[in-house]
Amino acid sequence: MSLLTLEKRGHVAILTLNRPESMNALGAPGDGDQVRAACDEVNADPEIRCVVLTGAGRAFSAGGDVKAMKAREGAFAGTGVAIRDGYRNNIHRVVRSIYGLEVPSIAAVNGAAIGLGCDVACMTDIRIAAEGAKFGVTFLKLGLIPGDGGAWLLPRTVGMSRAAELLFTGDVIDAATAEKWGLVSRVVAADKLMEEAVGLAERIAQQPPHALRLAKSLLKQGQTASYDTLMEMSAAAQAIAHLTEDHMEGVEAILEKRAPSFKGA
Template structure:
């Protein structure tokens, strides 16, 4: 019996999705895409979930697309890669970006191609010291997808984004941290523990407010300063009407630890 292409658990308010095709460095095939869609839908529908942790099993996080699913023999018609993005990758990336609570990615090994950009679509990225990020698309004549052409310039600037995308060089986790691409590089042996501790912490926080923070930050690259001020006004109005805000202020005044419910 073949193993499940991904593992899904929920505990302490944290949904954990583990990519589970270690023999192929957790590269995506049709079956894995289908299971990922189910898992992301389950995350959104489970009212107990207040944080999502994404990681990989084995020595790699994700090598991107399984190219054996896309091999083209001489004389055969080339596959429509745009259709693949539209039906599989783009919905997955939108679902990750739009999660109404924090998303954490624990990059346990190489993250290449779409795998790198899936990781970078999460809110907070922790990476093992042995991990690396590779925009491998240029090696086979493709462009970075899965949001890479948007994410990379926003994270590291245009000069570095062009170098990464056009050279396809391996970027170590330590350099990724130095460049501001990821939140933190940690020793391999503590990656999963640190990532889970962070996810559990965030699951106890005012997650509706955190979702509004995400919304404001995501809009900032397209807004003028005045437009961003207006958005802050509108979102702060929403945040001020949450039960978590009421609880946070009460706890501060009463000098006690707040109990947030994400409401």
């Protein structure tokens, strides 16, 4: 079954992990190519200004397919070199593609986000959780380590101490704890999750699209770039923004005391 569906609602794209029968398990052969194709489509579409990522059924994603691990099939088959290459060329392609989205992204975490599933949620910019959502970094319980880049991103999301606690214990935390720890921005009723996520996406999509993509790029680069490097990048990006028609629209809207209408020009 295809892993991902893509739906466009105006300037918002909704990506849905669509394997509910396996709690949206990830890592089957071809998953990386599917996710990359969808994310490339989003990046290439100037009409899309924000993405919502969610899961079909009762889970966001339960992570890697444990049954495939047991059978040593798919991404978990072959020699050590073959498995390494499977991570590089498939599983890494999933997380790199989501992390590489040029527009703001929101994870609407509707249920369990475990292992690779939790790390995929962390690859988005904003996370909103349903009240019944669960989060876990349970690799060690399977005798594994985060093979998907989670060890790089999780400390940047919740801090080193929280990340270490999650990884070293393998504990699964509830949505309220995830909110307290900064793993999610807010917790909402399950039946309001998509309404809240799409509503937030639509508010973000009201912003000027060129400046929006530049702003996201600066936030991401700021995680690793030096202060001086980011200052130079900021000056260059700001110069580009100053020359857009949307900048002048924003200025005129303020002076005329009206809402701006940004066109992406």
